[in-house]
Amino acid sequence: MAGDGPDRDAVLRAIRRGEGNFGKREIARLLKLKGDERIGLKRVLSALESEGVIQRTARRTYAVADASPGVRLVEIVDRDTDGELLARPEKSDPGDPLIRMAPGQGASGRAGGALGVGERALVKIERDQDGEPVARLIKRLGQSAHRILCVYRADGSRPRLVPVDRRSKNELIPSKDSPLSPKNGDLVICELAKDRQHGLKSGRIIEVVGNENEARASSVISLAAHGVPEGFNDNEIEQAEKAKPATVRNREDLRHLPLVTIDPEDARDFDDAVLAEPDEDPKNKNGWVVWVAIADVAHYVTPNSPLDRGALKRGNSVYMPDRVVPMLPERLSNDLCSLRPDEDRACMAARMVFNASGDKIGHTFHRGLMRSSARLTYAQAQAAFEGNPGPEAADVVTSTLQPLWKAYQAVKTARQRRSPLEIDSPERKVRVDEQGNVVSITRYERFAAHMLIEEFMIQANVCAAETLEQKRLPLIYRVHDEPSREKLTALADYLPQVGMKWSMSGPVKPERFNQLLSQARNRDYEEVVNEVVLRSQSQAIYSTENLGHFGLNLQRYAHFTSPIRRYADLTVHRGLIKACKLGDDGQTNEEASKLSGIAEDITHTERRAMAAERDSVDRYIASFLSDRVGSEFQGRITGVTRFGAFVRLAETGADGLAPVSSLGDDYFHHDEKAHALIGRRTGGRFELGQNVTVRLKEAAPITGGLILEILDKPKRGRPSGGGRGGPPHRGGGAPGRSGGGAGRKFDRKPRGKGKGGKPGRGGPRKGK
Template structure:
């Protein structure tokens, strides 16, 4: 970096500091940052404050006492800790600096976990010297140069004390890991137990030392007690701790939320006579959006509709740079567990002042949309207003009323409000059908609790009421993106890239195995996938095809540069409709307020310059929340199934790996692993093209999507792990299958050694 640069009068900003670090390759000392920016003695305190703020927000990681690294940058090589495994069992690593881990999580390249010649295999908790490369899809991968030993990796789990025959505790104990991918218990010697008691949820730090054996049990020291296994909320507590979901709020956030005042008409349009209503899940506590529709009375728009969508005006309370803003930015979004919510905003806002509660005045940002008789949006207009919800309805209530079963509440609303909403939706749906967004069948399930325990799992019914709200929210989001583009203002888009060439090549190779085809050379569109899904409706391979089409898709993310939304088949799209639970939507509200001059609390120059950083950050927090929600759900369902060991269930194959099959049960949507050892007495080969495990000798196969019957062998509530034995015989060889020359060799696992049976007498499915 440049040294002794003369001081400059240019203002010191977060963006300038980040840019200086990026120019230095992603890592820099504080003194080098100061020199490069030309900072004089009077600005050093300001620099320290900016660096501290960037570190607290997660934009920077500390790599030394006075050195920092861009949290999203990776050096070409360095020391890494193996911190986790992904769903397929592949190892994940992060860079290690003098003061901790930094940078994004990186997957080890295929085969790297085996270890070098003469060295043990690499596992979770190990430390390695690694090079960072990119694979064919542009993703970072780590390649191990040398294994350095164990890291100081912490593991979350449940403490089990050692007891004698009379149940009296003595000595140390062991920690059963909460992460199903950490395969072995951790031994804790008496001096390392601390105050932990039987059933405590604890953080244990793996012991580092030359005397620790590479293979055999790991040993550790209990560092923190975070709860009790018997707590009805234990699954959510574990998920929050594992994924770093922050519970609670700072005193500054709570103080700002408690000081918030009820809205008035000042600077707002009075929308209280407009009979807007909210339609949400039955157990919803916050209400972001309200809707109303009426026929368009313009003579030149016969058969057209006017639809209002009003959204909670969160920006009026979460002001730029405030404590609430900083906290909401860090969280990125609310996280929804089966039994609780970790909200982005304090409850006094999320469930009160920012929630569009029935018959209460609430601040809103509303958009009026005009559709013609064919469902094409002709125009729209945003308004900052004061509204009063005419009714709070559940999806079930609204749908029942439309289906001819109104109750005392919905009866008076049926003619003036509900029927016009359904008619407007039928009109807008015409436009959706012409647009042809991707239509993948992905049913959702809900866990039912009773007395703090799981009582069952049921499939969420999907009504036209759901589709109505979903389509009107999509249209409102499009209006927000279009308005900001028209006003030439920057924004954070919700983007969804088309599938990569690699994934398209994979699905074009796969489809012939199920008697379907993908014509190469044609433009890749959502409509093409829909045609395949439609043809699959009559195919015995429907589930397989749905699963492969889903896996072919890219992941939707946030970005300040627009590439469109492939899945929705939209040229521009930004999240505007859920500001109570998504920070992305708060940024769009502020951008609209500034662009349309709806107040003095719109987006600032500094906030707009930070959009790239914000977009990357909230994309990551969204992924983290999704992983935490999945983990908590898996633990609750595993707890529910723990007393059904030995029972048989119907399900289907949702994942195929070299070590077994992932199975999803029909009844509970629980996911578990059927190890390759349960499949038969020959070597099974993972055919990536066919998405199947194939018997090397026989050609019999277990493909993705196959319907199977399984027996539950193990259920581990603390980790959410389920282990199945497959009871259904494999499918016959695929047409054209030929036996490999190598198949006569005795290689790999031979199931006879495990006492298995090749044929179980089950009907092939």
């Protein structure tokens, strides 16, 4: 950096990376500017702007003057009920909202003939009069390789293909050159044939993946719809079967340590074990030593081996209500790498030292052989912490659990001082029997034992990042950027609706969000404030550039604690092996050179898994509710859009859509700032957080969609005469976007473990 400010080229690179979304704060953070350097940044930005090199947007962000931040490559994937085309941006995440082409773009197209489903196009993203994103065609790019999952129907006069995606409203007909002959009810994957201007589109059937009437069809559909790879090739199986248990040779013998595993009740594999003991160093009075031992997956999955290539392709394990799609074969995930009690297991261990105030004052990494003393569930550990140990915990209460609890009390005070983001976003747990029937839908019960394990996993992850930085080895960080100015503006616009406020001039820190959440606690609007704060957050990703972790309020953070089911952790283990000279099977130069691309890939596979898991839960719940069509439920509005209100049912946590056409005898428009649908004539309002009674009108297990009717009258309000200068909406527009719900959590924690093919979605995930 120059003495009077940052280098101009560095600033330009940061602006280009932001694609029009970075303001001064984001640029300074990316360039790691502090103090006077931030003042220098202001001068550089002013100079670049006056020279016409950059321009400031309406949102007070910066864009390179010759760049087009709103230009995207898209695939045209469907039409809504009004006939307008729906597009999905390339490299978007599964489940991301579709973008509507601007009216008329599909009818005439450009450069000869109509633009149709199945084509690729270069478009410019704009906002319509209701603030919704729309795409305007710049250039058509020809046919895409878009594939779609459908149910084959042969129960009428002619066969048809019914898409399973709830956002797809139009059926297809099988093309004449389809090589397969499916049966009625089969789940098939199709390639879209050339779109016809009139009548139904056609699809070429290229694969049959199951039948809609099979047990557990909900998971089959979700996995296929999101392209989640299943199974292992012969080379992977061969390598896994040849693997032998590790011995103490070239390892530190840690079998004397009374480590224990604490996991969900239905876990089948155990990849982390913990232990705490008083620090005997007289210089650290009342301090603690905490061990976190993690399965040594790197011992078995070596760089560029068949197992390694397969694990990278999957990226992570995927957890459905009825099954687990594991990242590694069962020989490893449920056997050699599982820290089962009373069995010798290879491990990578972090030995962490905390002072009496809970601050970490030192750590080391060890590659050893351990022997778990007990396998406990969260409930069993919690009972022991409360002084009521069962027989499973009796032998380790004094040696492990009591000191573990005392160490946590110290570390918890340090966590409170750190003040990470504390959003309350309950998760649903769907239990499924052997026949694929839903037997219960409950909220995860969260104990102090969960938080104990989570905090020690977080501390071990911090140690991993710190060590690799100190040793100057490249690594994949888990990063979580601070909220964008656009999202903070939306939060500030909404909070006055519930008598709260957010100042845009104040510092953006997790502590400020926690103050908001505390103010809302035990109020009628507590849930909705949690909801809007959650929606204001960025989503965590993997990156070789350290942006810190905003949600955890940490400067550096990397995933280390779940290598059985996350590829990111495996790369970190290999880095530590090399950095700490713990073996010759650590990070290679080839892997180090590819870490940036790996980070992109595993961010995508993680999003893919999250979308598949979410859709599977939705489909199982829709199946569960399908025989209760016509019943009434209590719910709460969790989202509003131009085409209706999304309502979360209190009984099951399921989200359904109440179409705008069903809201009453008025023309409703979407007020984006108020998060409300407002009647033009009466001023009646349906708004975010509003409690409502609804009737279930439709439940579709194949798509996971629920259609609801709100039985309550809208809240009284003042007539507004339309929204944002545009026409009001009454019915019509199709839900061409995935919607509703609380949005995604800002980070993903590993699910409770499970054996491949068996129920294993056990409780809140460990680590952020």
